[in-house]
Amino acid sequence: MPKTYEPISTQTLSSAVTGVTFTSIPQTYTDLVLVINASASTAANAWLSTNLTDVSSLSGTRLYADGTGAGTARTSSGNDFVVFTAYDQVTTTAGNFNAVLNFMSYANTTTNKTIITRSNNASAGVCAAVCMERKTGAITSITIDMVGTGTYSIGSTFTLYGIKAA
Amino acid sequence: MANTYIPIATVTVGSGGSSSIDFTSIPGTYTDLCLLTSIRGNQDNGIIYYVRFNSDGGNNYSYRYILKDSSDPTVVSSSGSAQNKLLLGIVGGATPTASTFSNDMLYIPNYTSSNNKSLSFDSTMENNSTMQWMSLAAGLWSSSSAITSISIFPNTNVWIQHSSATLYGIKNS
Numbered sequence: 001m002p003k004t005y006e007p008i009s010t011q012t013l014s015s016a017v018t019g020v021t022f023t024s025i026p027q028t029y030t031d032l033v034l035v036i037n038a039s040a041s042t043a044a045n046a047w048l049s050t051n052l053t054d055v056s057s058l059s060g061t062r063l064y065a066d067g068t069g070a071g072t073a074r075t076s077s078g079n080d081f082v083v084f085t086a087y088d089q090v091t092t093t094a095g096n097f098n099a100v101l102n103f104m105s106y107a108n109t110t111t112n113k114t115i116i117t118r119s120n121n122a123s124a125g126v127c128a129a130v131c132m133e134r135k136t137g138a139i140t141s142i143t144i145d146m147v148g149t150g151t152y153s154i155g156s157t158f159t160l161y162g163i164k165a166a
Numbered sequence: 167m168a169n170t171y172i173p174i175a176t177v178t179v180g181s182g183g184s185s186s187i188d189f190t191s192i193p194g195t196y197t198d199l200c201l202l203t204s205i206r207g208n209q210d211n212g213i214i215y216y217v218r219f220n221s222d223g224g225n226n227y228s229y230r231y232i233l234k235d236s237s238d239p240t241v242v243s244s245s246g247s248a249q250n251k252l253l254l255g256i257v258g259g260a261t262p263t264a265s266t267f268s269n270d271m272l273y274i275p276n277y278t279s280s281n282n283k284s285l286s287f288d289s290t291m292e293n294n295s296t297m298q299w300m301s302l303a304a305g306l307w308s309s310s311s312a313i314t315s316i317s318i319f320p321n322t323n324v325w326i327q328h329s330s331a332t333l334y335g336i337k338n339s
Contacts, residue, residue, distance in 0.1 A: 005171040010338040037275040065232035067245025095281025120304030122228040159338040
């Protein structure tokens with residue numbers, strides 16, 4: 001049986017940055033999982049983009065709730081996707097935010113790419129989202145940028161795993 | 167390259183049920199923890215799924231969730247802070263179709279960190295009848311301690327026989 005759910009790369013921030021990028025992602029897996037446990041200089045959301053992203057290639061739908069109400073939001077034909085709702089989920093307290101992003105069949109070169117995300121902050125809100133990269137190329141890099149002027153704080157962790165189907 | 171998603175322990179509830187499912191002496195050698203449960207209580211329509219870490223009964227837990235109950239046309243969102251246990255969702259109790267259990271996933275990144283522990287919880291209870299639930303929850307344990315034990319317990323009575331839980335460890339290197 002092949003090994004699966006293998007760690008590809010971890011970035012533990014030693015300095016504050018406005019975004020985190022994984023490059024040269026090996027094409028030898030079936031799916032990818034990105035696990036984030038982060039905080040920021042100011043509460044904010046985050047943008048997802050890949051090497052395939054152009055001015056109108058991303059669309060997606062978010063389901064979210066903040067403890068008092070729930071809602072949905074949609075983005076179409078965008079050049080980025082706000083992946084962590086409208087609740088400024090990436091807050092300033094270390095450890096209080098996490099997200100898990102699943103990239104399905106990221107290496108195939110015949111179909112558009114689908115990304116499913118779950119993001120959590122018990123003081124801000126909970127969100128599930130689906131995003132589509134309307135491109136048939138392979139994903140070789142992934143970027144998670146802060147929305148606005150904030151930065152990810154020192155100690156934030158971003159880990160990319162690869163999952164093999166066979 | 168490291169193999170990961172390693173099973174740490176599985177608990178299956180036996181005859182007579184159990185008031186909690188407990189994982190103790192969790193090794194600190196992984197990066198994240200993932201707990202998968204298939205579970206059900208034995209009273210009322212639905213049962214609250216509670217969690218405590220390291221037997222901490224202090225007011226150190228908070229949550230926000232979104233929940234859909236098939237009997238209610240609206241989606242419910244709720245929150246709590248400074249709780250003495252972590253409320254994550256609702257699973258079936260005595261009423262749902264027999265031999266039907268929930269499916270739940272609790273994911274805890276950086277469980278040995280000295281920062282607060284935030285977690286993700288997804289749950290569904292489908293039983294081809296009139297009562298179903300699905301929920302997504304964000305949870306937080308405000309503690310600098312590494313998680314060394316996890317207890318999941320219902321708000322009333324017991325988890326019934328055949329409820330099961332498996333804890334996995336995930337390494338980033």
